Amino acid sequence: MFSIVDYDTGNTRNLKKALDYLNIENELTSDKSKILKAEAVILPGVGAFKAAMSKLEERNLVEVLKQVAKKKTPILGICLGMQLLFDSSQEYGFTNGLGLIAGKVEQIPDKGLKIPQMGWNQNKIIQNSSFDSVKDQYTYFVHSYYANCDIKNTIAAVDYGIKIPSIVQNENVVGMQFHPEKSGSVGLKLLKNFQEMVKTNDFSSN
Amino acid sequence: MLAKRIIPCLDVDNGRVKKGVNFVNLMDVGDPTEIAAEYQKQGADELVFLDITATNEHRKTMVDIVESVSSQVFMPLTIGGGVQDISDIQRLLKAGADKVAINSAAVSDPQLITEGAEKFGNQCIVVAIDVKKTNGKYLVHTHGGKKATDLDAIKWAKKVVELGAGELLITSMDKDGTKDGFDIELYQAINQVVNVPIIASGGAGKVEDFSEVFKKADVDGALAASVFHFGELSINNVKKAVKKAGVTVR
Numbered sequence: 001m002f003s004i005v006d007y008d009t010g011n012t013r014n015l016k017k018a019l020d021y022l023n024i025e026n027e028l029t030s031d032k033s034k035i036l037k038a039e040a041v042i043l044p045g046v047g048a049f050k051a052a053m054s055k056l057e058e059r060n061l062v063e064v065l066k067q068v069a070k071k072k073t074p075i076l077g078i079c080l081g082m083q084l085l086f087d088s089s090q091e092y093g094f095t096n097g098l099g100l101i102a103g104k105v106e107q108i109p110d111k112g113l114k115i116p117q118m119g120w121n122q123n124k125i126i127q128n129s130s131f132d133s134v135k136d137q138y139t140y141f142v143h144s145y146y147a148n149c150d151i152k153n154t155i156a157a158v159d160y161g162i163k164i165p166s167i168v169q170n171e172n173v174v175g176m177q178f179h180p181e182k183s184g185s186v187g188l189k190l191l192k193n194f195q196e197m198v199k200t201n202d203f204s205s206n
Numbered sequence: 207m208l209a210k211r212i213i214p215c216l217d218v219d220n221g222r223v224k225k226g227v228n229f230v231n232l233m234d235v236g237d238p239t240e241i242a243a244e245y246q247k248q249g250a251d252e253l254v255f256l257d258i259t260a261t262n263e264h265r266k267t268m269v270d271i272v273e274s275v276s277s278q279v280f281m282p283l284t285i286g287g288g289v290q291d292i293s294d295i296q297r298l299l300k301a302g303a304d305k306v307a308i309n310s311a312a313v314s315d316p317q318l319i320t321e322g323a324e325k326f327g328n329q330c331i332v333v334a335i336d337v338k339k340t341n342g343k344y345l346v347h348t349h350g351g352k353k354a355t356d357l358d359a360i361k362w363a364k365k366v367v368e369l370g371a372g373e374l375l376i377t378s379m380d381k382d383g384t385k386d387g388f389d390i391e392l393y394q395a396i397n398q399v400v401n402v403p404i405i406a407s408g409g410a411g412k413v414e415d416f417s418e419v420f421k422k423a424d425v426d427g428a429l430a431a432s433v434f435h436f437g438e439l440s441i442n443n444v445k446k447a448v449k450k451a452g453v454t455v456r
Contacts, residue, residue: 011304014276017302021278047327114402114426116372119251119403119426121209140282142304181280182282182304184281185280188280
């Protein structure tokens with residue numbers, strides 16, 4: 001059973017619909033014990049970093065998610081959920097994140113492009129992983145902040161004035177900046193790839 | 207770089223897609239979910255559903271449609287038509303819409319734009335503007351184009367973005383249905399005053415029209431209805447042509 005962390009942020013139901021469509025058994029929950037027992041944990045999120053972290057804290061889920069990561073249960077953060085995996089963010093003032101992947105979340109620098117980045121952008125593979133199916137494919141993005149992180153944790157990236165990490169990974173902790181649940185067949189395939197990663201327990205990338 | 211978006215628009219009346227969509231392989235012609243799935247297969251980048259009657263009863267039907275479409279089709283969905291207040295926006299987003307388009311209510315109650323943007327994020331608040339040139343001026347029209355206002359469309363576009371609109375869907379009423387190309391001048395003028403994505407609508411007739419509006423007016427998306435529904439143009443052919451003209455598409 002996959003747990004989709006329910007912490008009252010944005011539209012988590014579209015993600016659930018995508019998992020249901022793929023017949024991946026899942027439930028929306030904020031129940032600690034369920035999250036700790038889950039086969040994999042998905043952290044969605046739409047909105048602002050600071051508000052999202054306080055909602056996780058209110059539900060005592062920050063420590064739970066750290067424990068999940070520690071016992072090597074696969075975690076997939078999506079959009080803002082991916083950004084929360086990092087050390088900190090500058091959005092509306094400095095806020096600590098979950099610290100599961102090294103890096104800082106910063107505003108997309110103004111290179112004359114519209115912000116938020118909203119639309120389909122093409123992924124380039126930085127290193128091979130369970131998510132090679134994203135190679136040269138377009139996925140759907142909606143965000144104003146991005147993860148400034150080490151290349152060793154970057155699986156794929158898109159060009160938006162600067163190189164923006166689109167898939168990040170630190171062993172069992174994976175993040176997708178785009179919305180796989182809104183990225184058509186490419187996105188569904190990536191959710192399947194995550195499911196395979198969970199089944200095989202193979203977190204390797206190179 | 208972001209791909210330019212090709213967007214089919216579906217008019218919905220009481221739970222059915224109104225303009226006869228004549229894809230040959232549809233089991234149930236007029237079923238929004240099936241049509242949406244077909245467009246996803248053809249490579250549409252986004253779908254817009256407009257509730258063209260939008261009575262109270264129909265609004266509920268629209269929520270059901272969004273629920274159903276978003277369970278089967280995994281691409282961005284924009285829903286508009288008769289959106290009046292914050293609870294309409296909330297219901298549609300909750301049902302699975304990614305963006306909600308506000309048209310007449312944005313004019314009568316501009317605060318709704320700000321309220322929606324603050325509550326749900328400006329990325330999901332689209333302001334739809336219907337424009338008709340009158341005595342050399344682009345004027346905003348509401349109520350499905352039936353009511354003229356004295357609002358200057360260029361100034362209005364700038365204003366709604368300041369209020370929190372995250373995207374603009376601009377329909378040229380002069381061009382709508384003519385099939386002789388998008389109103390390039392209108393989009394050029396609006397693109398100079400706003401920094402949010404602009405979707406051009408009205409006038410698409412041939413593949414070159416899409417290339418032209420992307421190249422000359424640098425809009426982010428181009429929307430069309432009947433040319434896609436009646437199979438006069440396929441999304442695939444439009445994309446091929448646009449790509450050949452040097453525009454990035456998915």
